[in-house]
Amino acid sequence: MLGLVVDQDRDAKPRRGRRGVDTRRKRVVLALQIAILALALFAAPITDCIRDRGRITVTASSSYAPEFDAEMAMDGVLDTEWCLPDNSLGYIEFAFASSRRVNSLDITNGHNTTYKDRAIKKARIVVYNGDKVVEKHELELPGIEQQHKRRRVRLGGHRATRLKIEVLEFAGLGSALSEVAIY
Numbered sequence: 624m625l626g627l628v629v630d631q632d633r634d635a636k637p638r639r640g641r642r643g644v645d646t647r648r649k650r651v652v653l654a655l656q657i658a659i660l661a662l663a664l665f666a667a668p669i670t671d672c673i674r675d676r677g678r679i680t681v682t683a684s685s686s687y688a689p690e691f692d693a694e695m696a697m698d699g700v701l702d703t704e705w706c707l708p709d710n711s712l713g714y715i716e717f718a719f720a721s722s723r724r725v726n727s728l729d730i731t732n733g734h735n736t737t738y739k740d741r742a743i744k745k746a747r748i749v750v751y752n753g754d755k756v757v758e759k760h761e762l763e764l765p766g767i768e769q770q771h772k773r774r775r776v777r778l779g780g781h782r783a784t785r786l787k788i789e790v791l792e793f794a795g796l797g798s799a800l801s802e803v804a805i806y
């Protein structure tokens with residue numbers, strides 16, 4: 624009798640253990656799936672920033688204030704922005720450490736949640752190889768949106784040393800750019 628009880632316990636314990644392991648595995652898999660989804664949704668700018676750090680120098684015609692400098696458009700953070708002074712046009716330029724092909728551009732427009740909201744409506748993308756213009760592309764954006772939205776612009780794959788975004792029209796109090804990634 625005692626042996627039977629011990630056998631039942633031996634049978635039962637591993638089953639409980641397996642169920643526990645299976646449950647933990649399911650939780651780990653679910654957590655990984657959520658983490659991967661979160662990375663896909665939110666971490667792309669960070670990944671871009673790490674990839675381009677030290678390889679691209681960002682400058683601009685001017686900026687609203689030091690905390691809105693040109694580098695804010697390529698720092699991997701959506702909530703930081705390059706902003707031009709109120710009611711003015713200008714440009715931002717991305718200079719490459721060495722000549723490279725430029726196949727596409729991901730652009731996330733500005734969206735400042737304070738009362739000073741602003742965004743780009745029209746811009747011209749100009750790709751240079753040295754002093755020579757190798758490509759121009761007109762860009763139209765919806766202006767101020769409720770959420771940051773990343774948009775891809777296909778480019779010609781030319782070899783280039785720098786890329787400039789010239790602001791032609793803005794919405795709200797001026798122009799702003801949250802993030803740019805160049806591929």
Ligand SMILES: [Ca+2]
Pocket residue numbers: 695696697698699700701702703704705800801802
């Ligand atoms: Ca940013």
